[in-house]
Amino acid sequence: MYPQYFNCLLTILFMIFVSGPRQTKCTRTFTIVNSCKETVWPGITPGESFNGSGFALKSGQSAVFTAPDGWSGRIWGRTGCKFDNSNGTCQTGNCGTSLKCTGPGDPPATIAEFTLGNLDFYDVSLVDGFNLQMTVTPIKGKGNCSVVGCDGDMRQSCPSELAFKVDGKTVACKSACEAFNTDEYCCRGMYGNPVTCHATNYSRSFKQLCPAAYSYAFDDPTSIFTCASAEYIVTFCASRNQTVCSYHNNNLVCSGSSSVNFSIILWCVTMVALALIFKAPSNLKV
Known part of the structure; x- marks a missing residue:
């Protein structure tokens, strides 16, 4: 040779x-990837570090952002949006009439939740219903750092009483709380604690299709995960066992690799x- x-x-x-991990102790890198066949409009709150909390992401596109240590927020995807000069509405995940979200999105919506610190806590929640498959993949982290999310399409198996339809087409699946607004389904009132609020047939169907996501408010033991010093790839319309990558600072980083x-x-x-x-x-x- x-x-x-x-x-x-x-x-x-x-x-x-x-x-190995080279980012500073005070930041985390987030890559948001659209693997769907159509445009998705991510919403982020608080979103000062994420292009002002709202933007369009065409099929196959990705965007990289840096969040400060201590950031606690949520990321979701808006679908069926029509914006003109940054004003408009979306079929699902709507956060008012602006491209930039100033508050949480309207249910039903699949939501990725993060609390960053010495140990990061993260999950994907269906407590507010489902509108898109979503996965969260930690890379270069320390600890368990599991890939989480919902990669099954709830819209295809959504019970008719939970179906959220636009022009006769099911575009999202509501939670039982949103559909029926009872204390039992919403885990409030006398049901506002993990002793009295239990899984229902509806939340069980969510959990069966998406075992690595929150199915109801007190689904903590099997749904919230931790990781330290990680970067995160948030992907729409990808499976949990799919390889996902981020390219920034001349580094190509993929799940399962350095x-x-x-x-x-x-x-x-x-x-x-x-x-x-x-x-x-x-x-x-x-």
């Missing part, structure tokens, strides 16, 4: 093994290719 090949391979291996400096790899591959072309062995016969 040529010495330059060996050095290049050593460089790549070095980058793979030493490129970060690699893409420019270094590209340089090494180019050098190896040139060596093969211009320095072929002299005994090569043609």
Whole structure:
């Protein structure tokens, strides 16, 4: 093997093994990915660090943001939106008439929730219903750092009494609380604690399709997760076992892998290719 090949391979291996988490203690990187076939309009509250809390994300697009340590908020996807000069409405997840959300989205909506600190807490919630498949994938983190979310499409199996329809088409699935507005389904009043508020047939159907998501208000033991020093990839319309990636600061990072400096790899591959072309062995016969 040529010495330059060996050095290049050593460089790549070095980058793979030493490129651990390098972000500062005070920030977290969030990548929001749209794997759906149509445009999604993410909503974020509070969203000062996320392009002002609202934007359009076309199919296949992604956006990278940095949130401060201590940030506690929610991310969801709005669908069926029509905006003109940043004003308009959405079929689901609506947060008023502005592209930038100043408050929570209207149910039904699938919601990713985060509280960042020395130990991050995160989950995907169906307590406010379902409108899109959504997964949260921690990368480069320490601890359990499970992939969570709802990758089943509740709209296809939504009970008729929970169906949220637009022009006769089910575009979302309401929670039982929103549909019936009773203390039992909303876990309030005498049902406002984990002793008296239990899973219902409706929340069980949510849980069966999406076991790694909150199905009702006191579904904590199987639905809230923790991770330290992670970056997060929030993906619409992806499965939990699907590889997802983020590219920023010349680093390509994918779930289940370490970060690699893409420019270094590209340089090494180019050098190896040139060596093969211009320095072929002299005994090569043609």
